[in-house]
Amino acid sequence: xxxxxxxxxxxxxASAIAAAVFKDLxxxxxxxxxxxxxxxxxxxxxxxxxxxxxxxxxxxxxVTGIFVIAVxxxxxxxx
Amino acid sequence: MRKxxxxxxxxxxxxxxxxxxxxxxxxISKTIIGDYFxxxxxxxxxxxxxxxxVVVSYRGFDTLGEITVLFTAAIGLGALLTGHKKxxxxxxxxxxxxxxYTGCRFLFPVLMLVGTYIFIHGHLTxxxxxxxxxxxxxxxxxxxxxxxxxxxKFKASTVIEVLGGLIFVGLGIAGLTMGxxxxxxxxxxxxxxxxxxxxxxxxxxxxxGLKVGSELAGIIDNLIEEST
Numbered sequence: 001x002x003x004x005x006x007x008x009x010x011x012x013x014a015s016a017i018a019a020a021v022f023k024d025l026x027x028x029x030x031x032x033x034x035x036x037x038x039x040x041x042x043x044x045x046x047x048x049x050x051x052x053x054x055x056x057x058x059x060x061x062x063v064t065g066i067f068v069i070a071v072x073x074x075x076x077x078x079x
Numbered sequence: 080m081r082k083x084x085x086x087x088x089x090x091x092x093x094x095x096x097x098x099x100x101x102x103x104x105x106x107i108s109k110t111i112i113g114d115y116f117x118x119x120x121x122x123x124x125x126x127x128x129x130x131x132x133v134v135v136s137y138r139g140f141d142t143l144g145e146i147t148v149l150f151t152a153a154i155g156l157g158a159l160l161t162g163h164k165k166x167x168x169x170x171x172x173x174x175x176x177x178x179x180y181t182g183c184r185f186l187f188p189v190l191m192l193v194g195t196y197i198f199i200h201g202h203l204t205x206x207x208x209x210x211x212x213x214x215x216x217x218x219x220x221x222x223x224x225x226x227x228x229x230x231x232k233f234k235a236s237t238v239i240e241v242l243g244g245l246i247f248v249g250l251g252i253a254g255l256t257m258g259x260x261x262x263x264x265x266x267x268x269x270x271x272x273x274x275x276x277x278x279x280x281x282x283x284x285x286x287x288g289l290k291v292g293s294e295l296a297g298i299i300d301n302l303i304e305e306s307t
Contacts, residue, residue, distance in 0.1 A: 049205035050130045053197070057213035062295060065220040069302050 005045060012038045023078045029067040036060040125268030125277035126202035134207065135280045135287075139262040143247060146290060150244070153294045160301045175225055183225030190218030198288030202277045208284040212291025219296040223303045231300055236293045243290030250279050250286075 012035050019031035036059030043052035108114060116129055116137070124132035134142055174180070197204075198211025222229055254263030262279070269276030 050128075050207065050210065053206045053210040054213065057210055057217055061217035062213060062220060062299075065217070065224065065299065066302060068224070 001045070005042065008038050008042050008045070012042070025071045025076055025078060026068070029064060029071060032067070033060050033064040036063070121271050124264065124280060125271050126280050127271050128202055128204060128207075130205070131202050131207050131280060131284065132277070135202075135283050136262070136264060139251070139283070142287070143251070146244070146247065146287060149291065149294055153298050156298055157301050160304070175227060179225050183221050187218050187222050190214060190221065194218065194288070194292065198284055199281065200274070201284040201288075202280045203272065203274070208287025209291055211288040213295060215288070215292035216295030216299065220299050223299060231296055233297075233300075236297055236300075239289050240293040240297070243286040243288070243293070246286030247283055247290070250283055254279070 015031045015034040015038070019028045019035065022028040022031060036055060040052045040056035040060060043049075043055055116133060120129050120132050121127060124136045126132040126136070175183075194211045194214035196211075197206040197214060198208045201207030201211070219231060251262045254265055255261050257263065257265040262283075264278040264280070266278035266282075268278050271277075274281075
């Protein structure tokens with residue numbers, strides 16, 4: 001269990017760094033979506049299924065959608 | 080130089096968080112109130128999901144406040160965006176590919192069903208009005224992104240939203256008149272674990288689910304309207 005949690009946390013850190021580094025903003029949005037999704041899995045492993053559901057629905061789905069709309073409306077590539 | 084300063088600052092913050100969290104034991108209940116809910120919660124409210132009974136029953140008034148915050152945010156966004164002139168769309172919008180279109184149309188009813196299931200069974204299984212409402216809204220988001228040109232009916236969404244709010248406040252006031260306090264659970268509690276149990280808790284959660292779902296769908300509608 002400890003190992004699985006550590007892997008999830010390391011993946012979260014990696015995708016969070018990727019979200020900050022990517023120049024293509026659509027890729028950055030997807031990376032931040034992965035952070036939320038992994039956080040949802042982490043919440044589920046820590047026996048908080050209610051929070052996991054909220055995180056998966058709001059953090060991974062709705063926020064990503066709103067960011068996609070925002071990127072579409074502005075510029076796709078960071079200078 | 081600035082990067083080095085940033086890294087040092089981050090390291091200091093990380094060390095502070097790590098040192099302060101080290102003192103706190105993880106996963107151990109140190110308060111009396113948690114034990115009380117675990118022991119007496121099912122008897123007192125009739126709901127098997129402890130989180131729901133705390134959110135809707137023990138601190139139901141706070142939940143009304145949360146709903147109001149979301150409502151105010153949705154109204155604010157709507158007021159901010161409707162001031163702009165709406166552009167002509169539906170002529171220039173290019174249709175999405177057949178695979179995306181069919182996939183979205185296939186997934187939409189499934190998402191609706193899952194969301195509705197989650198907020199109807201909020202008092203039995205994990206999840207509830209907020210989570211179910213968010214899943215319903217994400218179904219609408221999928222529809223907006225995948226099947227361009229489709230819109231929700233503004234009137235219907237408003238009616239559902241008002242209905243959800245009225246259910247919550249109406250049941251609260253009904254509890255005030257029948258019992259002694261706001262959101263008093265006046266309906267029979269039934270047998271714990273059944274769908275029709277826990278008195279007013281599932282009814283309130285269905286109201287919350289409808290309200291949150293239509294509000295978030297309205298926010299998405301406002302944003303997409305602006306962006307196409």
